[in-house]
Amino acid sequence: MTDEVLTLDELSDYLKLSKSTTYKLVQEGVIPGQKVGKHWRFLKSVVDEYLKGSLKKGKAR
Helix, strand or coil: CCCCEECHHHHHHHHCCCHHHHHHHHHCCCCCCEEECCEEEEEHHHHHHHHHHHHHCCCCC
16 A cells, blocks of 8 residues: 655645644644654645544534
8 A cells, every 4th residue: 555645845735734834733733744854744644534533523723
């Protein structure tokens, strides 16, 4: 199984958020991701599931 890995810039574009807002949400643990060295990486499928879960629970921002 291959899964698309997004960078912080790609995630910002995908979510249609500014890079600074995306980074803040990642730092706060709101958006799931993994830091690899100095760089953040995000599995698109995990972000999609997180967004679906947030919407179901009424926690969409």
